[in-house]
Amino acid sequence: MSATEAIGYAAAFLTTCSFVPQAWLTFRTRDVRGISLGMYGVFTLGVGLWLLYGLMMAAWPIVIANAITFALAGGILLMKIAYGQGK
Numbered sequence: 487m488s489a490t491e492a493i494g495y496a497a498a499f500l501t502t503c504s505f506v507p508q509a510w511l512t513f514r515t516r517d518v519r520g521i522s523l524g525m526y527g528v529f530t531l532g533v534g535l536w537l538l539y540g541l542m543m544a545a546w547p548i549v550i551a552n553a554i555t556f557a558l559a560g561g562i563l564l565m566k567i568a569y570g571q572g573k
Contacts, residue, residue, distance in 0.1 A: 516565065
């Protein structure tokens with residue numbers, strides 16, 4: 487593995503892991519008051535586009551990181567929609 491690939495995988499791992507605590511806390515508490523629907527909507531769309539880009543470029547660090555981040559961010563977005571009514 488080249489240094490460039492190692493940096494890519496390290497960056498992918500760290501940025502993806504940053505979503506796990508928020509997703510877990512939101513799932514556990516169902517408290518979505520502090521989450522912006524607009525921000526998470528745009529962010530999730532952006533991550534989806536990064537995933538598509540990674541697939542088109544066959545850039546596996548980008549694909550793996552964004553597939554996981556898309557699932558986590560999408561889950562938070564769905565919880566915001568489901569639990570955020572009237573909040």
